[in-house]
Amino acid sequence: MARLARMTTLQIVLGTVCLVAAVWLVVLIVLDRLPGDLLYGVLALIEIGLVGQLVLGLVQVAGDHGDLNVAAYVGYLVGSLLVLPVAFLWSVGERTRSGTGVLLAGVLAVAFLFVRLQQLWSSR
Amino acid sequence: MSDRPLSTRHGLGRVLVFVYGLFAVAATARAVVQLATDASLAPVAYTLSLFSGLVYIVATWALATDRRRVAIVTILVELTGVLVIGTLSHPDDLDQASVWSDYGNGYGYVPLVLPLVGLWWLWRLGRQDGNAVS
Numbered sequence: 001m002a003r004l005a006r007m008t009t010l011q012i013v014l015g016t017v018c019l020v021a022a023v024w025l026v027v028l029i030v031l032d033r034l035p036g037d038l039l040y041g042v043l044a045l046i047e048i049g050l051v052g053q054l055v056l057g058l059v060q061v062a063g064d065h066g067d068l069n070v071a072a073y074v075g076y077l078v079g080s081l082l083v084l085p086v087a088f089l090w091s092v093g094e095r096t097r098s099g100t101g102v103l104l105a106g107v108l109a110v111a112f113l114f115v116r117l118q119q120l121w122s123s124r
Numbered sequence: 125m126s127d128r129p130l131s132t133r134h135g136l137g138r139v140l141v142f143v144y145g146l147f148a149v150a151a152t153a154r155a156v157v158q159l160a161t162d163a164s165l166a167p168v169a170y171t172l173s174l175f176s177g178l179v180y181i182v183a184t185w186a187l188a189t190d191r192r193r194v195a196i197v198t199i200l201v202e203l204t205g206v207l208v209i210g211t212l213s214h215p216d217d218l219d220q221a222s223v224w225s226d227y228g229n230g231y232g233y234v235p236l237v238l239p240l241v242g243l244w245w246l247w248r249l250g251r252q253d254g255n256a257v258s
Binding site for chain 2: 069071072075079082083086087090091093094096098099101102104105106109112
């Protein structure tokens with residue numbers, strides 16, 4: 001129970017950070033300005049949090065996980081790690097608001113993955 | 125391909141390529157998991173799921189390399205897929221079958237909106253090209 005709560009807490013915190021970053025990116029796109037180091041730092045923080053999520057998730061899977069779709073669950077956990085690095089690399093190829101839009105799509109996708117993981121875990 | 129300013133991979137196209145790439149990975153991975161874990165449960169639906177993944181892969185590649193004709197055809201197939209599967213699927217039983225089930229309800233209806241944005245983007249680029257020539 002304590003382990004589940006820890007996972008949920010982490011996902012709520014990271015999800016909130018993702019939404020804050022999303023609003024931030026929207027503001028940058030509207031103002032036609034490029035992301036600075038602070039925003040990239042926040043994205044890096046989210047990525048570190050996602051590594052933590054993978055660790056907690058693997059602990060969940062190793063323990064009593066009932067009827068969980070393990071392949072899908074681990075797939076989402078690992079897949080979520082790839083989203084932001086790929087978004088970053090693809091966005092720096094075009095340093096305009098379009099590149100910033102790629103980052104926005106990335107953080108929204110990560111936020112969506114938290115919901116998906118919660119659904120998978122609670123419907124097991 | 126060519127990096128002329130009016131390429132499908134620039135501007136809004138940059139975001140589109142990324143989102144198509146996300147769906148290419150998500151849909152294909154989903155189908156592979158379905159086929160690998162319980163292929164006998166719903167072979168037709170799972171094969172369709174794999175098909176949707178392949179459509180996204182081709183669309184991503186076509187948009188990223190400015191292959192417009194391929195992109196238009198692929199996106200039309202995608203739009204047809206999401207409309208047909210969305211209409212035929214029932215929220216309860218086929219919900220787990222593919223990203224197109226229930227008009228992409230499980231993915232915030234992005235699968236329904238994405239082909240429309242894609243076609244609009246290609247149409248707009250085509251019109252700009254026409255203006256540039258004349």
